[in-house]
Amino acid sequence: MNICDLAPKYIRAIMPYQPGKPISELAREMGLDEHAIVKLASNENPLGPSPLALAAMTRALQEAALYPDGSGFELKAALSQRYVVSSEQIVLGNGSNDVLELAARVFLKPGASAIYSQHAFAIYPLVTQAVGASGIAVPATKYGHDLDGMLDAVTPETRVVFIANPNNPTGTLLAAADLLRFLQRVSPDVLVVLDEAYNEYLPDTAKPDSIAWLKRFPNLLITRTFSKAYGLAGVRVGFGLAREDVAGLMNRVRQPFNVNSIGLVGAVAALEDVEFVKRSYALNRAGMMQITTGLRRLGIEYIPSYGNFLSFRVNGGNAGAVYQSLLKQGVIVRPIGIYEMPEHLRVTIGLESQNQKFLQSLERAIGESV
Numbered sequence: 001m002n003i004c005d006l007a008p009k010y011i012r013a014i015m016p017y018q019p020g021k022p023i024s025e026l027a028r029e030m031g032l033d034e035h036a037i038v039k040l041a042s043n044e045n046p047l048g049p050s051p052l053a054l055a056a057m058t059r060a061l062q063e064a065a066l067y068p069d070g071s072g073f074e075l076k077a078a079l080s081q082r083y084v085v086s087s088e089q090i091v092l093g094n095g096s097n098d099v100l101e102l103a104a105r106v107f108l109k110p111g112a113s114a115i116y117s118q119h120a121f122a123i124y125p126l127v128t129q130a131v132g133a134s135g136i137a138v139p140a141t142k143y144g145h146d147l148d149g150m151l152d153a154v155t156p157e158t159r160v161v162f163i164a165n166p167n168n169p170t171g172t173l174l175a176a177a178d179l180l181r182f183l184q185r186v187s188p189d190v191l192v193v194l195d196e197a198y199n200e201y202l203p204d205t206a207k208p209d210s211i212a213w214l215k216r217f218p219n220l221l222i223t224r225t226f227s228k229a230y231g232l233a234g235v236r237v238g239f240g241l242a243r244e245d246v247a248g249l250m251n252r253v254r255q256p257f258n259v260n261s262i263g264l265v266g267a268v269a270a271l272e273d274v275e276f277v278k279r280s281y282a283l284n285r286a287g288m289m290q291i292t293t294g295l296r297r298l299g300i301e302y303i304p305s306y307g308n309f310l311s312f313r314v315n316g317g318n319a320g321a322v323y324q325s326l327l328k329q330g331v332i333v334r335p336i337g338i339y340e341m342p343e344h345l346r347v348t349i350g351l352e353s354q355n356q357k358f359l360q361s362l363e364r365a366i367g368e369s370v
């Protein structure tokens, strides 16, 4: 008997998560210069970290021998002021993925179920399966969440519904009124996890007033991250907002030092760097326009996106060959076959020059693949 055979079956059945290919790996594989490679595969901020955050983190390195503040006092104070919630309503995470996992560990167990949409963020099935609960994927409508279908899928065993708004990798956005109607109709016995990782990329008019909903719905958990518009994906900071009792349970399960000291300091500074977030938003809008215009010119179908990325369909369905050809040209995008979108590729909006290199390389890749 192999020791691994004794691990729970639901653990052994987990498919490993496929992250975007790192620049260093592609450079090694293809013998390319790292500087010549454009990575548009993981929805990272092409501007890098907020300069205020970078300065604060550089100073904080001096203190790296000390454990971080396990309560995250200063970051919680800053978040509490920004979002007008109490510190007790906040759960800090090693990225928001950590918060999603905490929600699963607190509310799910074998025999319970979680609901998410087809084509929704891959971490939802992963954290569900890791605690032995069953996942129910509800078929999407036009690549977006079918909230009525998700409501119908709720059973007495359902404890969590994951909703990504905007969703990754489809970039689809739910209307605030539809989300609100869902919250009003879903059983209060079900935790609704509203994942707003791309919230900062929404125009103000499209932002749902989700945080205000916390007062009305004790079963709502909102997750946000410093990985995208704040440019801090590498230091791993995210957070959840919920009612005090829900946040309290999640904080009990949380590892005492789950957020590192560099990330804590960087996040506080990044939150203050309003100008940087504005700049990230504006760059993304311009880049989205540049890429959609380019794709239309190439006759390539895409799903209109509210995030900092875009999924497009490779004509003829040969996404694998186009992905490989892009790699050879030093451009890393993301295949999304695991999202049941084998004919699509996802590209992150980059700097103008990166977007241009992507479009030129794509044109060549498509020429080769026909």
Ligand SMILES: *Cc1c(COP(=O)(O)O)cnc(C)c1O
Pocket (backbone or CB within 6 Å): 043, 094, 095, 096, 097, 098, 121, 164, 167, 168, 195, 197, 224, 225, 226, 227, 228, 233, 236, 237, 238
């Ligand atoms: C990128 C992303 C996150 C953020 O993950 P972190 O762990 O905070 O880096 C969360 N949800 C979705 C849908 C994402 O695409």
